């Protein structure tokens with residue numbers, strides 16, 4: 237365990253501990269958010285984002301803000317008041333997406349299934365018998381530790397002429413997500429999860445076909461209008477490619493985290509996440525914990541487990557913090573007080589870290 241884990245071991249489902257190289261960037265003097273160094277870092281960041289999304293010709297934007305800012309940017313840029321959309325939900329973040337997009341004055345129909353279960357693909361196909369502009373889905377449901385299969389959702393959506401928006405907040409960089417191959421139209425993530433950067437950058441990816449079929453004049457707003465970001469890249473790209481001031485420390489830290497991701501390579505990174513999550517699941521099962529979801533769809537980035545009978549989940553979370561200086565999370569919504577949630581994203585996906593956690597859990601039961 238190195239100093240990057242001080243002062244407590246952060247095993248919540250994001251933010252994650254920062255690698256030392258990323259922390260170094262945060263400690264540097266502030267730099268301008270324009271000029272040659274910025275233009276170079278910005279271009280490299282966009283290239284590395286295309287790699288992370290496996291989307292060589294997508295439009296990518298490192299929006300400054302949390303993951304929700306990216307969701308709203310996609311909403312404002314590609315949806316219009318009155319559009320009918322279908323939101324697939326099997327957990328807190330699916331429901332949250334629905335709540336957010338309703339405020340964009342779209343008609344957002346919810347296709348729900350029980351928390352912890354797979355999406356209801358049959359109900360989705362039925363919902364798409366009525367024309368819809370888009371289908372929205374969370375790839376990895378952070379509230380239940382379940383990964384949603386995207387292929388059947390993209391297929392159902394495209395068959396019905398709807399485009400697909402994917403929340404990849406707790407998956408990009410940790411779980412396979414071949415954006416271009418799957419035919420995803422718009423996706424977003426957040427820097428503080430599998431990319432292992434500080435919170436504050438929300439990368440967006442948009443397919444060429446969705447981009448080219450959208451009339452920029454039909455988009456309202458400025459900051460969360462992706463055409464504004466595009467215009468700055470095109471018109472001010474040689475000196476000031478982002479529309480507003482972005483913290484240079486944050487941006488360079490994000491850029492450094494992406495370099496670590498690229499140097500490791502996506503396949504190796506996915507394999508590391510899978511291996512460590514498997515080790516965590518096995519260790520928890522041995523201690524009598526039960527996953528919320530069925531084995532086939534358990535996530536390799538977030539684990540959500542109910543403790544064995546007689547163990548209070550909230551008390552366990554507190555004891556790990558107070559007695560072992562380890563932060564994990566409790567359940568959300570109906571799972572509050574009933575489950576624990578543990579991240580194995582980015583730096584968290586480390587076998588020694590997980591062994592240390594399991595030892596502490598054993599001692600806290």
Ligand SMILES: Cc1ncc(COP(=O)(O)O)c(C=O)c1O
Nearest residue numbers: 302303304329378403405406426
């Ligand atoms: C699946 C998912 N979507 C969206 C979000 C929201 O991200 P942010 O807090 O960066 O807006 C989260 C945060 O945990 C998440 O896990």
